[in-house]
Amino acid sequence: MAKISALSGFPEWLPAERIVEQHVIDTFRRVAELHGFSGLETRAVEPMSQLLRKGEIDKEVYVLRRLHADDEGPDAEQADPDRQLGLHFDLTVPLARYVLEHQNDLAFPFRRYQVQKVWRGERPQDGRFREFYQADLDVIGQDTLPVHVEAEVAIVMAEILAALPLPGFTIHANNRKLSEGFFRSIGVEDTQAALRCLDKLAKIGPDAVAALLREEAAASAEQAQACLAFAGIRTGDEGFADQVRALGGHGELMEEGIAELADVVRRVNTAVPGVCVADLSIARGLDYYTGTVFETFVEGHASLGSVCSGGRYDRLAADNRHGYPGVGLSIGLSRLVSRVLSAGIASATRPVPTCVLVAVADEEARGHSEAVATALRRRGIPAEIAPTAAKFGKQIRYADRRQIPFVWFPGAGDEEHAVRDIRSGEQVPAEPSTWEPPAEDLRPRVVRADG
Amino acid sequence: MAKISALSGFPEWLPAERIVEQHVIDTFRRVAELHGFSGLETRAVEPMSQLLRKGEIDKEVYVLRRLHADDEGPDAEQADPDRQLGLHFDLTVPLARYVLEHQNDLAFPFRRYQVQKVWRGERPQDGRFREFYQADLDVIGQDTLPVHVEAEVAIVMAEILAALPLPGFTIHANNRKLSEGFFRSIGVEDTQAALRCLDKLAKIGPDAVAALLREEAAASAEQAQACLAFAGIRTGDEGFADQVRALGGHGELMEEGIAELADVVRRVNTAVPGVCVADLSIARGLDYYTGTVFETFVEGHASLGSVCSGGRYDRLAADNRHGYPGVGLSIGLSRLVSRVLSAGIASATRPVPTCVLVAVADEEARGHSEAVATALRRRGIPAEIAPTAAKFGKQIRYADRRQIPFVWFPGAGDEEHAVRDIRSGEQVPAEPSTWEPPAEDLRPRVVRADG
Numbered sequence: 001m002a003k004i005s006a007l008s009g010f011p012e013w014l015p016a017e018r019i020v021e022q023h024v025i026d027t028f029r030r031v032a033e034l035h036g037f038s039g040l041e042t043r044a045v046e047p048m049s050q051l052l053r054k055g056e057i058d059k060e061v062y063v064l065r066r067l068h069a070d071d072e073g074p075d076a077e078q079a080d081p082d083r084q085l086g087l088h089f090d091l092t093v094p095l096a097r098y099v100l101e102h103q104n105d106l107a108f109p110f111r112r113y114q115v116q117k118v119w120r121g122e123r124p125q126d127g128r129f130r131e132f133y134q135a136d137l138d139v140i141g142q143d144t145l146p147v148h149v150e151a152e153v154a155i156v157m158a159e160i161l162a163a164l165p166l167p168g169f170t171i172h173a174n175n176r177k178l179s180e181g182f183f184r185s186i187g188v189e190d191t192q193a194a195l196r197c198l199d200k201l202a203k204i205g206p207d208a209v210a211a212l213l214r215e216e217a218a219a220s221a222e223q224a225q226a227c228l229a230f231a232g233i234r235t236g237d238e239g240f241a242d243q244v245r246a247l248g249g250h251g252e253l254m255e256e257g258i259a260e261l262a263d264v265v266r267r268v269n270t271a272v273p274g275v276c277v278a279d280l281s282i283a284r285g286l287d288y289y290t291g292t293v294f295e296t297f298v299e300g301h302a303s304l305g306s307v308c309s310g311g312r313y314d315r316l317a318a319d320n321r322h323g324y325p326g327v328g329l330s331i332g333l334s335r336l337v338s339r340v341l342s343a344g345i346a347s348a349t350r351p352v353p354t355c356v357l358v359a360v361a362d363e364e365a366r367g368h369s370e371a372v373a374t375a376l377r378r379r380g381i382p383a384e385i386a387p388t389a390a391k392f393g394k395q396i397r398y399a400d401r402r403q404i405p406f407v408w409f410p411g412a413g414d415e416e417h418a419v420r421d422i423r424s425g426e427q428v429p430a431e432p433s434t435w436e437p438p439a440e441d442l443r444p445r446v447v448r449a450d451g
Numbered sequence: 452m453a454k455i456s457a458l459s460g461f462p463e464w465l466p467a468e469r470i471v472e473q474h475v476i477d478t479f480r481r482v483a484e485l486h487g488f489s490g491l492e493t494r495a496v497e498p499m500s501q502l503l504r505k506g507e508i509d510k511e512v513y514v515l516r517r518l519h520a521d522d523e524g525p526d527a528e529q530a531d532p533d534r535q536l537g538l539h540f541d542l543t544v545p546l547a548r549y550v551l552e553h554q555n556d557l558a559f560p561f562r563r564y565q566v567q568k569v570w571r572g573e574r575p576q577d578g579r580f581r582e583f584y585q586a587d588l589d590v591i592g593q594d595t596l597p598v599h600v601e602a603e604v605a606i607v608m609a610e611i612l613a614a615l616p617l618p619g620f621t622i623h624a625n626n627r628k629l630s631e632g633f634f635r636s637i638g639v640e641d642t643q644a645a646l647r648c649l650d651k652l653a654k655i656g657p658d659a660v661a662a663l664l665r666e667e668a669a670a671s672a673e674q675a676q677a678c679l680a681f682a683g684i685r686t687g688d689e690g691f692a693d694q695v696r697a698l699g700g701h702g703e704l705m706e707e708g709i710a711e712l713a714d715v716v717r718r719v720n721t722a723v724p725g726v727c728v729a730d731l732s733i734a735r736g737l738d739y740y741t742g743t744v745f746e747t748f749v750e751g752h753a754s755l756g757s758v759c760s761g762g763r764y765d766r767l768a769a770d771n772r773h774g775y776p777g778v779g780l781s782i783g784l785s786r787l788v789s790r791v792l793s794a795g796i797a798s799a800t801r802p803v804p805t806c807v808l809v810a811v812a813d814e815e816a817r818g819h820s821e822a823v824a825t826a827l828r829r830r831g832i833p834a835e836i837a838p839t840a841a842k843f844g845k846q847i848r849y850a851d852r853r854q855i856p857f858v859w860f861p862g863a864g865d866e867e868h869a870v871r872d873i874r875s876g877e878q879v880p881a882e883p884s885t886w887e888p889p890a891e892d893l894r895p896r897v898v899r900a901d902g
Contacts, residue, residue: 007536039469121520382484
């Protein structure tokens, strides 16, 4: 037997923990479908030519090779980037490819959610996972996509996060047009460089960012200070607009960004009160974004970083007929679940779906116990049958070890059946066709530690 | 833009098709949980030393390599089979590893279901998938596992298959002890070879198998004929027992197999009438199995081969303290779903979750439409809002294109709201707080083509 040990960076859960993860996935799906998003699943692999387009060669992609490929002569698949395969590192590259591939079969705006594992070969000692779930929501237009979709996708995410067993969270929003318009209007022309510098604010602090702005964005000392003051603006309503103007920002692009951001903050807070703030420090490094950008933080868990990020991008994909603008948000689901579990934020009420263990008096009567279990299951009550006809005390201990709340004792012939709550020891007469467990015991539930 | 095209062997579905696949997964999960099976998910990768143990070097494993691994000097990970990673090709190898790794945290018998993608680098031109879902049910004991579990797991699978939108299906059962006992009692000592020969019966026919039995299992012409007669036995009840004895089979091992198989056929048919037959041609090549073996065929789709296979194995895993016997069955879920879709056996009633499109009279009134949609969603009715305030005719055509059954026209101020069924054109007054769609329209359903 080969050595058995956990693989660093590849998290796996015990059954009770998996119930928490499944609950998070189910909640995501339920809310997304209520809002009319279609569930999509793409293959786990993409051609390396897709994964590395836009020159993203810094991505730690896992490349695949068939074990026996070498036996088949010169390896054409490995040499051709359109045929060499790698595991996807996010769900956005596959979405772009899927939309182009199936554009004639989709109705736009295309609304999809996708919850799948992604893989990144990063050093696990950085506290990063190499295999983890992402949960994405995107709306993709064909050639055009109305601006109000930016608020809409954030509202769906806010409803999802509010339905999860989490402490409070805040969605921080900014707008690329606002940032770029402001930088230009104070004379900082390399707006991408300025964004990349500000993106480091939380990591390296204001002094280092000021130095970086002068070095990399060719900002004067005064301009660097104005950028930092800009990034310090944070309001729960449209108050940010006057503060930006007071810093000397002006112009059409900036005012367009202000109007869009004010609209997002107002709409999201109307739908889920108090969850959205305008936070002009949100930069998100990627060149990719063209409108609203979002990051989301969980109260008391700043060290997690943003648990849900994204925004508006006008060029998800394009071919020679159409362009595909989109708005998308993505939850780093495994990272979030891992924290929920390790910090004891929430847990499952039991590790098994089973509500009732049906005892077996003797092996000849197993069929009788099976009939009881079948009657319970027909009414949606999860039931299993004791594995052996041991003494009842041993069968009760078995239920206790599996944390099954009820043990059923079938009555032989005309005898009454009885069911025992093994937590309280209370035993009552019961009929397989009518008995109901308390609603909170029917299935394992995921509950917050603080209530 | 790199070339976009489907990858042979990596199936992907359009939204309406994905609803069918999701329905199959949901059904599997619902029934498995009703029977007290815990949902498990393991990482997609295993060390190559695990994947290739038992000398399974014929498996077409996908080996992983980090794109930047080469930059980091001599590649220790690639050289060490305990550190080199591959994608799992089934869910049994990971289960064995998981059980050993977590034995102190699991309660035995451990009941788990697992629905996950697996990868095999086989030539896609054989009509095989390279990435596909498997859906597994296993019960794992520590050191011992009662024989009645063999019927139990088959019953759960029968209930799952019966709940799926499939034509009729039949679970074919045999028993290793019965086969081996029979072969020995007629003087064929190399029972593994005999099983491997009989496993080819459907593929190469009886004459070729007879020749093979003489060649590879050292059978006489008479013995080969007896083996073929044995493999021809097929009964829906315990009638098989006398037929086997009439062929000259006898002995303790064979009678033990007969008793076990009779019990399986009787119990499964009691739970789901008529689905289980004793079929002594079922051999399943793997040395692995030690008791009941199963294969499952769908009526009218023999070309699919077995859609659900497995059985009893006494040595899933072992360390120097414990052995772990198990009973498991596995559905080739993607292959099954692919056939359901391509043969038009079942389909989704619509491609989107949305039940109601709320129209928008003008962009200023979008908030009003949002309030209607929110009221509907609060009562579990999936709703989305028209993307633009186009003319109502255009909004209705948008709903039609997305196959959303109802369009809601919000009343301004004190005006009445109205909802239109765009299939019939019927429009009625409605209140967002009370209106209910017909139950069959609430969510997309998966329905059989024949009713």
